[in-house]
Amino acid sequence: MFRVARASQVVLLAVVACLGTGSLSRGDTVRDAIEREAKSIEARMIAWRRDIHQNPELGNREVRTAALVAEHLKRLGYEVREKVAHTGVVAVLKGGKPGPVIALRADMDALPVTEQVDLPFASKVKAMWGGQMVGVMHACGHDAHVAILMAAAEIFAKLRDELPGTVKLIFQPAEEGLPAGEEGGARMMLKEGAFQNPRPEAVFGLHVSAVGRVGTIGYRAGARSAGADTFKITVKGKQTHGARPWAGVDPIVIASQIVLGLQTIQSRQVDVTSDPSVLTVGIFKAGNRTNIIPDEAELEGTLRTYNLQMRDFIKRRVKETAEAIARSGGGEAVVVWNDDYVIPLINNVALTQRMLPTLRRVAGSDKVFEMPRAATYDDFSFFAQEVPGFYFNIGVAPADVAPTMVAPNHSPRFRLDETGLLTGLRALVNVSFDYLSGNAK
Ligand SMILES: [Zn+2]
Numbered sequence: 481m482f483r484v485a486r487a488s489q490v491v492l493l494a495v496v497a498c499l500g501t502g503s504l505s506r507g508d509t510v511r512d513a514i515e516r517e518a519k520s521i522e523a524r525m526i527a528w529r530r531d532i533h534q535n536p537e538l539g540n541r542e543v544r545t546a547a548l549v550a551e552h553l554k555r556l557g558y559e560v561r562e563k564v565a566h567t568g569v570v571a572v573l574k575g576g577k578p579g580p581v582i583a584l585r586a587d588m589d590a591l592p593v594t595e596q597v598d599l600p601f602a603s604k605v606k607a608m609w610g611g612q613m614v615g616v617m618h619a620c621g622h623d624a625h626v627a628i629l630m631a632a633a634e635i636f637a638k639l640r641d642e643l644p645g646t647v648k649l650i651f652q653p654a655e656e657g658l659p660a661g662e663e664g665g666a667r668m669m670l671k672e673g674a675f676q677n678p679r680p681e682a683v684f685g686l687h688v689s690a691v692g693r694v695g696t697i698g699y700r701a702g703a704r705s706a707g708a709d710t711f712k713i714t715v716k717g718k719q720t721h722g723a724r725p726w727a728g729v730d731p732i733v734i735a736s737q738i739v740l741g742l743q744t745i746q747s748r749q750v751d752v753t754s755d756p757s758v759l760t761v762g763i764f765k766a767g768n769r770t771n772i773i774p775d776e777a778e779l780e781g782t783l784r785t786y787n788l789q790m791r792d793f794i795k796r797r798v799k800e801t802a803e804a805i806a807r808s809g810g811g812e813a814v815v816v817w818n819d820d821y822v823i824p825l826i827n828n829v830a831l832t833q834r835m836l837p838t839l840r841r842v843a844g845s846d847k848v849f850e851m852p853r854a855a856t857y858d859d860f861s862f863f864a865q866e867v868p869g870f871y872f873n874i875g876v877a878p879a880d881v882a883p884t885m886v887a888p889n890h891s892p893r894f895r896l897d898e899t900g901l902l903t904g905l906r907a908l909v910n911v912s913f914d915y916l917s918g919n920a921k
């Protein structure tokens with residue numbers, strides 16, 4: 481804390497008292513200091529996680545969590561912006577050395593799941609969701625993400641003199657999807673300027689995962705998790721008597737042909753060697769009597785893709801296929817792609833390769849694994865579309881549970897091994913310092 485020698489001694493001494501002695505001592509490297517600080521904050525990080533776990537909040541309702549985060553960041557000297565995309569917090573800390581700007585993201589929301597884990601800090605919270613009273617639980621581990629990024633924030637502040645660049649911390653609401661009719665999440669944060677003033681040149685994020693054993697880190701270069709789109713097709717026919725189909729236009733027969741026609745897009749028109757994709761019609765609604773051919777039929781479905789070009793292609797072909805089939809039967813199809821989409825999460829390949837040595841150094845080479853694509857989605861994808869992004873997984877499967885018995889993320893029995901939080905913190909802070917200093921060896 482050599483800044484103490486300068487003006488405003490009283491204020492700076494107060495900062496020293498608050499932050500402790502974070503600067504480097506003689507013979508100490510930044511990496512040594514990170515290890516020391518991470519270890520010393522671990523117990524408080526776990527306490528934050530338990531507090532947030534016991535007080536979970538649904539998407540766009542993360543008021544208490546956001547206040548906790550904002551207060552912590554302000555105390556550390558961050559420039560803090562609140563209420564971004566409803567409850568989001570964006571905070572900036574400029575380091576003592578020149579360097580680039582990076583963003584780190586943690587999602588804050590919990591799920592409408594009733595906790596079934598026997599822990600002293602298990603959630604008893606209930607809230608309204610979709611017009612129903614539901615249990616609320618951090619069943620995806622976002623409580624851990626918030627606690628890890630709060631701890632990382634404190635390490636950046638303590639080692640600020642050594643920080644070669646600027647960190648922008650993004651605490652995001654509503655990753656898990658939105659309450660009906662509401663806007664939010666990563667897309668809305670970007671719309672509200674989360675990546676402006678200053679704009680980061682890279683973005684990093686992590687997710688705790690019950691798939692990985694505690695102490696391990698999973699990564700994947702390129703397509704990491706699926707994009708999810710939903711659609712609705714309204715097939716318009718002409719109502720008539722069920723015994724006199726020639727007097728009308730049967731939307732049920734047309735819609736049936738559309739369901740089959742859509743399945744030929746993947747199987748006949750897409751290069752299966754590039755990326756997988758799935759198109760499912762999950763809702764087919766039409767008619768109310770056996771002897772009436774109705775006016776309309778409705779189809780709804782979902783599309784999962786791992787590639788933006790393929791996503792655009794399939795979306796276009798769904799529209800063309802449905803419209804052409806409907807025309808061939810004398811009817812009309814109206815295709816609507818809903819606005820609640822998430823694009824595929826693509827990890828920048830060069831950035832992933834660049835940061836791998838850091839992850840291997842942090843966890844040990846034998847603990848860092850390449851992962852298969854995930855069929856789940858994460859709207860971190862929107863941040864990673866703006867600038868090169870790298871999102872990795874931190875294993876939190878409890879060591880005392882057989883791998884086949886581990887409750888997955890989103891399960892009411894999801895229980896994470898808290899020792900994984902330290903791995904996550906060390907990974908995130910080391911990735912940040914290594915990227916900013918241009919030294920990832
Ligand atoms: Zn989730």
Ligand SMILES: [Zn+2]
Nearest residue numbers: 620621622687
């Ligand atoms: Zn999640």
